[in-house]
Amino acid sequence: MKLQMVVAAVAAALAVGVAAAQQPIVIKFSHVVALDTPKGKAAEYFKKLAEERTKGRVKVEVYPNSSLFKDGEEMEALQLGSVQMLAPSLAKFGPLGVRDFEVFDLPYVFDDYSELHKVTAGPVGAALFKKLDSKGIVGLAYWDNGFKVMSANKPIRMPADYKGLKMRIQSSKVLGDQMKALGAIPQVMAFSEVYQSLQTGVVDGTENPPSNFYTQKMQEVQKFLALTNHGYLGYAVIANKKFWDGLPADVRTTLEGAMKDATKFANDIAKKDNDDTIEAIRKTGKTEIITLTPEQKAAMKKALVVVHKDNEARVGKETIEAVYKATDFKL
Ligand code: LMR
Numbered sequence: 423m424k425l426q427m428v429v430a431a432v433a434a435a436l437a438v439g440v441a442a443a444q445q446p447i448v449i450k451f452s453h454v455v456a457l458d459t460p461k462g463k464a465a466e467y468f469k470k471l472a473e474e475r476t477k478g479r480v481k482v483e484v485y486p487n488s489s490l491f492k493d494g495e496e497m498e499a500l501q502l503g504s505v506q507m508l509a510p511s512l513a514k515f516g517p518l519g520v521r522d523f524e525v526f527d528l529p530y531v532f533d534d535y536s537e538l539h540k541v542t543a544g545p546v547g548a549a550l551f552k553k554l555d556s557k558g559i560v561g562l563a564y565w566d567n568g569f570k571v572m573s574a575n576k577p578i579r580m581p582a583d584y585k586g587l588k589m590r591i592q593s594s595k596v597l598g599d600q601m602k603a604l605g606a607i608p609q610v611m612a613f614s615e616v617y618q619s620l621q622t623g624v625v626d627g628t629e630n631p632p633s634n635f636y637t638q639k640m641q642e643v644q645k646f647l648a649l650t651n652h653g654y655l656g657y658a659v660i661a662n663k664k665f666w667d668g669l670p671a672d673v674r675t676t677l678e679g680a681m682k683d684a685t686k687f688a689n690d691i692a693k694k695d696n697d698d699t700i701e702a703i704r705k706t707g708k709t710e711i712i713t714l715t716p717e718q719k720a721a722m723k724k725a726l727v728v729v730h731k732d733n734e735a736r737v738g739k740e741t742i743e744a745v746y747k748a749t750d751f752k753l
Contacts, residue, residue, distance in 0.1 A: 446481040447673065451507040452490040452499070454613045456637035460567050460695050461509055461657055462486050464688030471680035476673055482507075493593065493612035501558050506665045509565060509657040513594040520553050522741040524733065527596040529652050529726035535566060535693060537749040538654055546744045551658070560666045562678075563659040563685040566692035567631045569651040573644040573709070574627030579718045581605065581725040590616050590628040595736055597629075599729045600653070613638075620644060631655050632699040641709040648712040649700070650722055659685075727753060 451469070455461050469482035485491075491499045497518050499505045515523035525531070532538040541547055542564035551561030572578055574587055584604035591597040591608045601608035609625050613634075619625045620643040627644065628635075634655075635647065659681065666674065704711050714722065730753060734742060745751070 444479065446479055447669065449480060449482045449507055450485065450490065450505040451482055451509075452485045452496055452505045453509050454488045454493060454496075455486065455634060457486050459633045459637050460688055460692040461565060462637075463691060463695075464565055464684050465509065467687045468680055468684035471683055472677055475676045475680055479673060480677065488612070488614035492614045500660065500662050503662050503665060505662075507562075507659065507661045509659045511567070511592060511655055511657055512564075513592040513597060513655065515658070516595060517593050518557055518559075520550075520557065521595075521736050522550055522553060522738050523658070524594050524596040525737050525741050525745050526654055526656065527594045527600070528730050528733070528737075528742070528745075529600055530723055531730070531745060531751055532569075532654050532749060535689075538566070538656070539689075540748040541745055542656070544748055546741070546748055549744075550741075554660065555663065558663050559660050560663045561658050561660055562666075562681050565657040565659055565685060565688040567633065567655045567657065568692055568696040570629045570631055570653050570655050571635065571647050572627065572629050572650045572652070573635060573640060573647045575645045577646050577710075577712060578627070578648045579712060579714060580721050584627075587626040588624070590619060590625040596729060596733050597653075599732055600726055603726050603729055616640070617643065629653070632696045632703060636699045636703050641703050641706045644709055646712055647703060647709050648714060650714060650719075652722060652726060 449472070451465055453461055453465060457463070457466065465484045465486070469484050472480050472482050491505060493510075493514060496505065496508050496510065497514070500508050512523045512526040515521070532541075547564055554561050576583065578584060581604050584601070584606040587606045588609055589601045589606045590611045591601060592613075593610050598608040598610070611619060611625065616625075616628055617638050617640060620628065620640060628640070635641070635644075669677070700711060703709050730742065
């Protein structure tokens with residue numbers, strides 16, 4: 423009995439010693455959306471896999487809902503190493519000086535997820551990630567959200583319905599031009615400020631996939647939501663390059679495996695999550711869901727595709743053409 427106690431005490435002391443010698447590597451992972459979204463769930467799943475598979479050598483602290491950094495702050499925080507991982511939407515790389523990512527914002531460039539994946543999982547996606555190197559950032563994966571819908575407090579069916587509306591957008595010039603093409607007034611704003619700005623009338627409307635709309639409770643402050651599916655919103659999961667490259671090789675390999683599986687998870691749930699959310703919004707009875715007629719859809723498309731040519735110089739002709747080629751898109 424006595425001997426057993428001594429053995430247990432020695433084992434406990436050793437465990438404490440080992441733990442002290444091996445402080446876990448902490449990864450702060452900051453994002454701006456709610457937990458109950460495709461990105462929110464995938465970040466939690468990555469945390470679980472990373473911690474399990476590294477047997478606690480890595481601790482992932484996920485900060486959802488702009489609780490650590492918000493848009494306009496998080497990229498710099500990543501570059502400075504105040505946070506190690508982010509998953510900003512692809513529309514938020516312009517201010518960093520990597521405008522090619524705005525190719526994803528071109529209206530109607532992707533018909534569906536499978537077309538989009540031809541870009542993100544192919545050479546174009548890889549070439550875009552290469553452009554982050556010089557910014558001290560490494561691109562780890564593309565995570566899906568979905569196709570955007572438009573909302574406002576008046577019915578929005580035809581381009582003319584948008585005239586004069588102040589529409590909140592992400593920090594993308596392509597998205598600004600998209601709103602202008604509809605006669606609306608674009609306003610760049612951090613995601614964390616959208617609900618209040620809609621509530622107080624600072625802006626009249628916005629665009630996002632249904633899941634972002636619903637989880638920010640925008641149905642409380644927007645009376646109409648049009649299923650326009652006019653553009654895509656997804657994410658680049660990125661890390662501070664110095665941090666990532668400095669990880670022990672075996673840990674990095676394990677994390678890459680966890681990221682691969684978390685990416686599959688994210689991309690498997692995104693479509694259903696958004697489809698189900700449309701029904702959840704409908705059920706609240708607060709926001710009327712507008713399904714566009716084929717004529718209305720055609721009118722929206724006609725008004726918006728002009729944005730492609732107008733942004734050739736900004737986004738890069740080569741990048742746009744590579745995306746057209748991958749998706750078989752024709753203007
Ligand atoms: C937005 O700012 O509208 C979105 O990019 C938020 C997000 O990360 O999905």
